[in-house]
Structures are given as structure tokens and as C-alpha cells.
Amino acid sequence: MRDRGFILIFVFLSSIIVLFLMVPLLKLFASVGLFDIVKTLQERDVYESIFLTLKVALYGVIFVCITGIPLAYLIARYEFWGKSLLESMLDIPVMVPHTAAGIALLVAFENGYMGQIFKYFHIDFIDTATGIMSAMVFLSAPFLINGAKEGFKKVDVKYERVARTLGASRMSTFFSIVLPNSKNDIINGALMMWSRALGEFGAVVIIAYHPMVAPVLIYDRFNNFGLKYSAPVAASMIFVSMIIFLTVRYINNKKGSHIRTGELATFE
Amino acid sequence: MLKVKNLFLKKGSFVLGKLSFAIEKNSYFVILGKTGSGKTMLLESLAGIQNIEGEIYCSDERMTLLPPEKRNFGFVYQDFVLFPNMNVRENITFSKKYKKIENKETLLKDLVDFLHIESILDRDVETLSGGEKQRVAIARAIFSRPRLLLLDEPLSAVDPTFRNAIMKSLKDIAKRYDTTIIHVTHNFREASYLADKIAVMLDGRILQIGKSNDVLNNPSTLEVAKFLGFKNIFDNSLLGFNQPGKYFSIDPNKILFSYDNIDKEYCFKCKIDRVMGITDHYKVFAKVQNKTFFAKVPKNMFNKLKLEEGKECFLYIDKKDIVFM
Numbered sequence: 001m002r003d004r005g006f007i008l009i010f011v012f013l014s015s016i017i018v019l020f021l022m023v024p025l026l027k028l029f030a031s032v033g034l035f036d037i038v039k040t041l042q043e044r045d046v047y048e049s050i051f052l053t054l055k056v057a058l059y060g061v062i063f064v065c066i067t068g069i070p071l072a073y074l075i076a077r078y079e080f081w082g083k084s085l086l087e088s089m090l091d092i093p094v095m096v097p098h099t100a101a102g103i104a105l106l107v108a109f110e111n112g113y114m115g116q117i118f119k120y121f122h123i124d125f126i127d128t129a130t131g132i133m134s135a136m137v138f139l140s141a142p143f144l145i146n147g148a149k150e151g152f153k154k155v156d157v158k159y160e161r162v163a164r165t166l167g168a169s170r171m172s173t174f175f176s177i178v179l180p181n182s183k184n185d186i187i188n189g190a191l192m193m194w195s196r197a198l199g200e201f202g203a204v205v206i207i208a209y210h211p212m213v214a215p216v217l218i219y220d221r222f223n224n225f226g227l228k229y230s231a232p233v234a235a236s237m238i239f240v241s242m243i244i245f246l247t248v249r250y251i252n253n254k255k256g257s258h259i260r261t262g263e264l265a266t267f268e
Numbered sequence: 269m270l271k272v273k274n275l276f277l278k279k280g281s282f283v284l285g286k287l288s289f290a291i292e293k294n295s296y297f298v299i300l301g302k303t304g305s306g307k308t309m310l311l312e313s314l315a316g317i318q319n320i321e322g323e324i325y326c327s328d329e330r331m332t333l334l335p336p337e338k339r340n341f342g343f344v345y346q347d348f349v350l351f352p353n354m355n356v357r358e359n360i361t362f363s364k365k366y367k368k369i370e371n372k373e374t375l376l377k378d379l380v381d382f383l384h385i386e387s388i389l390d391r392d393v394e395t396l397s398g399g400e401k402q403r404v405a406i407a408r409a410i411f412s413r414p415r416l417l418l419l420d421e422p423l424s425a426v427d428p429t430f431r432n433a434i435m436k437s438l439k440d441i442a443k444r445y446d447t448t449i450i451h452v453t454h455n456f457r458e459a460s461y462l463a464d465k466i467a468v469m470l471d472g473r474i475l476q477i478g479k480s481n482d483v484l485n486n487p488s489t490l491e492v493a494k495f496l497g498f499k500n501i502f503d504n505s506l507l508g509f510n511q512p513g514k515y516f517s518i519d520p521n522k523i524l525f526s527y528d529n530i531d532k533e534y535c536f537k538c539k540i541d542r543v544m545g546i547t548d549h550y551k552v553f554a555k556v557q558n559k560t561f562f563a564k565v566p567k568n569m570f571n572k573l574k575l576e577e578g579k580e581c582f583l584y585i586d587k588k589d590i591v592f593m
Contacts, residue, residue, distance in 0.1 A: 158349045161317045164336035165343040166412045167366030176365075180353040 025238060032235040040232035041240075045217065049233075050240055053213040056129050057197035060137040061144065061190050068145040069186065073178070076152035090146070093139050098202025101139055105207060109134065131207040136197035143196055147189015151182030187252045191245060198241050269293035269448055270314075270416060275322035277313055284309050284472040286322065291450065291465070293327075294442050298459040298480075299452045301469035302495065307452040308346075310469070311418045314450070315341050326415060337366065339416075342409030342447075346421040348401040350393040356404050357389045363412035370413075379407045382444070383437060399430040406438075410445050417441065419451040423458060435461055456496065460484055468492050487593050490515050498591065499562050506559065507534060507590075515593050522589040523563035525552070525573055526582045535584040540575050550575070554583050 029037075040046050074080075075087060093101060109118055109125050118125070125131035155178055163173040179186070201215035209216060214237040222230035269292055276285035284306045291297045301307050313320045316336040324331040331339055350359050360379065364372055380386045383403040388396060396404065402422060409417055422438070423431050439462055442449050453459055459466055463480040468487075476488045487493035493501055493515070500523070504514040529535060538554040538561070550570040552563045561583060565575065575581070 156349065158345055158347075159351060161312070161315070161336065162343055162345065162349045163351070163362070164317075165315050165339070165341060165414075165418075166363040166408070167337050167340075168362075169335075169337055169366075172366060177351055177353070181351075 028231060028235050028238070032232050036232045037236050037239050040236045045212075046233055046236060049212050049214050049217040050237055052129070052132075052211055053198055053215070053237070054240070054244070056133045056213065057136055057194050059129075060133045060140070060197050061194045063133070063137060064141045064144045064193060065186075065190065068141055069148050072145045072148035073152050073174070076149045077157065090142050094142050098139060098200065099206055102135055102203035102206025105131075105134055105138055105203065125207055127208045127210050129208075129211065132204050132211075132213055135203035135207050136200050139200055139203055140193045140196035143192035144186070144189040147192060148182065148186045151185025151189070152178065154185070155181045184252060187248065191248055191252075195241060195245055198237075269295075269327055270450075271323075271325040272314070273323040273325075275310070275313060275320055275324065277309060277318055277320045279309065279318075282306065282309075282472060284313065287474050289467060289474060289477055291448060293448055294446065295464045296439065296442050296449045296451065296462050297465050297467070298463035299450065299467045299469050299474075300454065300456070300459045300483075301452075302454055305469050306472040307469055308420050309472075311343065311420050311450065311452055314416070315339065315343050315418055340367075340412070340414055341416045341418055342412055342414030343418045344402075344405045344409050344420065344422050346424055348405040348425070350396075350401055350404055350408075352393060354393070355389075356385065356391050356393060356396070359393060359404055360389075360408045360411050362408060367412055369411070375411060375413075379410060382440075383407050397427070398425045399427055399434065402426050402434065403437075406441070410441065410447070413445075414447055417447050417449045419449060421453055422451065423453070423455070438462060456484065468495060470495060486591055487517075489593055493517055493591070493593055502559055504592070506557065517591045517593065518561075518585050518589060519591075520551075520562050520564040522585060523561060524584050525554070525563070525565065525575060526584065527573075529582055530584055532584045533587050534590075535582050538581060538583040540577050540579045540581065543575060543577055554581075556583060 032040075041050070075083065096104075105125065108114055123130055125134060159177050159181065160173045163177045164170070168176060199215060200213075201219065204213055205216055205219070212220065214233070218230050218234045218237065221233055269290075271290045273288050274286040275288070277283070287310065299307050299310065309318060312318045314324060316331070316334060316339050320332070322332070326339070326341075350356075351362065354362065361372070361376065363369065369375065380389065383406065385400065385403050385407060388400055388404070393401065393404065402425070406419075406422070419438070423434060426434060435458065438449070438451070441447065451458075451462060460480060465478065466480050466483040467474045467477040468483060469475070470491055476483055476492045483492075484496065487496055487498060490501060498517040499520050500518045501515050502517075504511045504516055507516060525538075529537075536556040538556045540552060541555045541560060542553040544551040549567060550565045552565050552570075552575055554561045554563065563583070565573075573581075
């Protein structure tokens with residue numbers, strides 16, 4: 001082995017972070033056990049809460065796919081005034097404390113002119129699925145937007161130009177050339193957003209304690225009944241999301257990326 | 269067929285134009301220029317990819333404001349730009365979803381036979397060689413039945429062993445598929461083999477345009493002559509003319525030496541400055557009035573004359589061999 005020292009140091013350092021990330025999850029599963037996870041999943045409160053979390057997070061992802069993907073394309077393809085500022089602002093939700101984000105959403109959407117507009121259309125945020133979705137979207141949309149942006153940047157603009165000389169319109173080119181060739185990054189971004197949204201607690205708890213999403217239910221059980229009653233719910237939530245996450249990522253990777261990012265070396 | 273009037277484009281500090289030229293139907297037009305002279309930008313302007321000032325007409329139809337998809341101009345980039353999410357067949361037939369193409373199946377079969385790509389039709393484009401990618405890119409452009417086919421350095425990424433075969437195919441395309449070709453290159457050999465007409469382009473300007481032989485053998489300006497690799501470019505005053513800013517050039521193979529003052533129109537006393545032996549000839553540098561002429565002297569002639577550095581003799585050139593610019 002030629003680079004033995006280098007590889008050993010890197011493997012050692014990597015294993016520390018892998019253990020740090022994996023041990024709490026494995027310990028949680030080990031302490032709860034598969035039997036208790038299945039049993040917990042049969043409790044109405046739990047499965048309704050997990051289903052609500054998955055569903056609202058998915059709606060959030062769909063909303064950002066429709067609005068954020070065009071934004072990501074504009075940022076990736078065009079130079080315009082205020083572009084850097086816009087890109088920085090899009091990352092701000094990732095940095096702010098989540099409870100502060102919840103307060104900001106309430107101030108923006110429940111008060112003033114905007115609040116009146118939403119009320120006119122009978123759109124409420126407090127203690128509703130809409131409120132939960134707005135909190136999830138606010139804090140996790142940057143993952144999808146940035147993923148899509150990087151994906152679009154990898155697609156050479158010349159593909160679009162050639163497609164147009166072959167008769168495809170801007171819109172057809174976007175759907176037949178740009179999206180298929182950046183889909184891996186978009187799907188990964190969507191997965192990141194979705195998984196981030198599933199775990200959202202701080203902003204959600206400010207806007208909508210009820211109906212209870214899984215993180216609020218876990219917190220509620222921990223607060224009222226202690227670790228023994230909250231751990232199975234936590235394990236169940238992680239178990240369900242992991243299954244969905246790994247399945248989507250497996251399918252996405254199996255289909256493969258069309259854009260080559262470079263050759264990978266193997267350990268010698 | 270294609271008329272370009274005062275085409276102008278500014279991108280950062282680079283300026284293209286103002287360019288005006290016309291191309292006949294079914295002809296092969298080559299734009300010859302150095303890398304960075306604006307050739308690709310000109311093709312993109314014609315294709316509608318760049319926003320330009322000026323006018324573009326194709327068969328008397330105004331193209332200037334039409335988007336690329338409405339112009340019906342095919343484009344083949346230097347790096348072929350095959351769509352990675354489609355196989356070879358899907359790439360070639362991409363345009364059928366957006367254009368009405370007559371006799372699609374017959375055309376596809378003809379292209380496949382003509383460009384010898386039958387064996388790769390169902391392959392993934394990433395597994396193709398440079399030559400295969402090039403043929404697929406050309407097939408894809410022709411399948412869309414373009415009125416004008418724009419080729420951006422199409423042979424630069426192709427293995428030299430396949431270049432001749434592909435050049436032959438390219439030459440046949442204009443008539444076989446009833447299209448007109450504009451081919452951009454920096455390669456003189458390609459230009460001289462393929463072109464009916466050549467335009468020499470440098471720094472965003474077209475400096476000379478004309479029939480292939482005329483342009484390659486009779487550069488009209490000093491810049492074009494230097495770009496085309498002409499040697500021995502001197503001021504006309506050396507020949508006794510009083511034409512400031514006018515130059516002449518003489519092919520190194522056409523320069524002769526003698527120890528006698530021969531009765532020729534242009535015979536100059538010279539001093540041999542430097543001699544370099546090459547396989548079948550000698551490179552001789554001779555000074556005439558502080559100007560250095562470069563001549564290629566065949567070995568047998570060199571041995572007969574016994575030219576040596578420092579020797580004085582006469583250098584003469586025939587009037588018919590002089591290229592004036």
C-alpha cells in the first residue's frame with residue numbers, strides 16, 4: 001500500500017465522526033428494540049403524527065420544487081443586479097435560531113397587510129398544517145434551492161443552445177435537457193430539504209403545537225412522561241424516515257448521473 | 269442565400285464586427301482565424317444564440333430577431349455537446365419532437381449509412397470515441413434538415429487518422445442534404461480542402477473574403493499574410509516602389525542565389541547571414557539592405573553554390589513569384 005500513512009490517518013479521523021453520528025442512533029434503536037418500534041407505530045397518536053409530518057414536509061418540498069427550482073435556474077444561468085445579495089439572503093434561514101424564525105413567520109403572516117390578505121383567503125397559520133408547512137419551508141428550502149442551483153451549473157449551457165437550434169423552445173429545452181441532466185442534484189436537494197423539514201421543531205412549536213408533528217409529539221411525551229415514553233416515538237420516527245430516505249437515494253443513485261464528476265480512486 | 273449586414277456584437281472588451289458578407293446556397297464557406305478571433309461568437313450570432321446589432325437574412329427572410337428554434341440553422345460545437353441523458357439514436361432524432369421532418373425513417377437510415385454509425389445507434393453517448401461523437405453530432409444536426417449548417421471547429425477533437433475520411437464526408441454534405449455550410453477553423457489544410465469560399469477573421473473582423481485559392485495565395489493585407497504564414501514580407505520600397513503601407517512577400521522556395529549579377533528585374537546584392545542544414549534542404553538567411561530574407565535552397569543547389577556564412581553574392585526573385593498586398 002503506497003499511501004498507507006495518509007490513508008490510515010484519514011480513516012482514523014473519519015471513524016471518529018462516523019461513530020459520533022451513528023452511536024446515538026444505534027443506541028436508541030438498541031434500547032427501544034424493533035418490537036417496541038412496531039408496537040409504537042400502531043398507536044393512533046404516533047402514526048397520525050408521523051404521517052402528518054411526512055405529508056406536510058412533502059407538500060413543502062413540492063411547493064419549493066415549483067417555486068424554488070425556477071429561482072435556482074435563474075441564479076445558475078444569469079448575472080443580474082443583487083444576485084450575490086439574493087444568494088446570501090436565501091441562506092439566512094439556515095443560520096437563524098429556529099424559534100426566532102417561527103416568531104418572524106407569525107409577525108409576517110399573522111399580522112399587518114399580509115395577515116389580512118391571508119385571512120381574506122381563509123388561510124390561517126396558527127395551529128394549522130399550513131402553519132407547519134410554512135415553518136418547514138422557511139427553514140429547509142435553501143437545501144433544495146442550493147442543490148438545484150449546483151445541478152444546473154453542472155449542465156453546460158451549450159446543451160441548451162444546441163437543443164434550441166434543433167427546434168426545442170426554452171421551456172421544452174428546460175424539461176427535456178436541463179432537468180434530466182441535473183435531476184440527481186435536485187433529488188438529493190429535495191431529500192435534504194424533506195429530511196430537514198421532518199425534524200423541524202423550534203419554528204413549528206411556536207406556530208402550531210397542534211396538530212402535533214412527530215418532533216412536537218416526542219417533546220410533549222418527554223416533557224410529560226419522560227424518556228421511557230418518548231424514546232419509542234423518536235425511534236419510530238427515525239426508522240420511518242430512514243427507510244424512505246434510503247429508498248429514494250438508492251433508486252436515484254441506481255439510475256445514475258449523466259454528468260461525470262471525475263474518476264474515483266480505490267484503496268490500494 | 270445568407271446575407272449578413274453590419275453584424276455587431278460586444279461582449280466585455282471583445283468586439284465583433286461590423287461584419288458583412290453573403291453566402292450562396294449549397295456552398296461550403298470556411299471562416300479561418302486564430303483561436304479567440306471571434307469565430308464561435310460569429311456562429312452563435314448567426315444561430316440566434318447571441319443578441320446582435322445588424323441584420324441577418326436567409327433566402328430573403330429576416331432572421332435577425334428570430335429565436336434559435338425558429339431559424340432552422342443546425343449547429344455542431346467543437347466538443348459535440350451530445351445530450352448525456354439520451355443514447356445515440358435519441359440524440360440524432362431529438363428534433364423530430366419539435367419539427368415536422370419528412371421521411372424521418374429514410375433520412376435516419378441514409379444518415380446512418382452515410383456517416384457509418386449503424387453499430388453505435390443504441391450506445392450510450394459517453395462510451396463513444398471523439399470521431400464517433402463528431403459523426404453523431406453532425407447526423408443530429410442534419411436530421412433536423414437545416415437550411416444552414418454551422419460547424420464550429422468540427423475536426424479539432426477528432427483523431428488525425430479519421431480526419432481525412434470525415435473531411436470527405438463533410439464536403440459531400442452540402443449537396444447531398446441540400447444545405448449550406450459555414451465551417452469555422454484555424455486549420456489551413458481543412459480550409460483549403462473544404463472551402464468554396466474563405467473568410468479570414470482576426471480580432472473580431474473579417475479581413476479578407478473570396479474564393480479559396482485567391483485568399484490562400486493572395487493575401488490582401490499584411491495581417492492576413494502573416495496569419496497565413498507568408499514569409500519574407502517587406503515594404504514595397506525595397507522593389508523601388510513609392511507606396512507607403514504596401515508590402516510584398518516572396519515564397520522562400522522561389523528565392524535564387526548566384527555569384528553573378530543576373531539580368532533580372534529584382535536582383536539584390538546580399539550577404540549570407542546564417543545557414544541551417546535540414547534533411548533535404550538548407551535554410552539560408554541572407555541580408556539585403558539590413559532586411560533578412562529567408563530562403564530554402566535544395567541540397568544539390570547549395571552544394572553547387574557552396575554558400576557560406578559571411579559570403580557575399582546576389583539574391584534574385586522573379587516578378588511572377590511576388591505576392592503584392
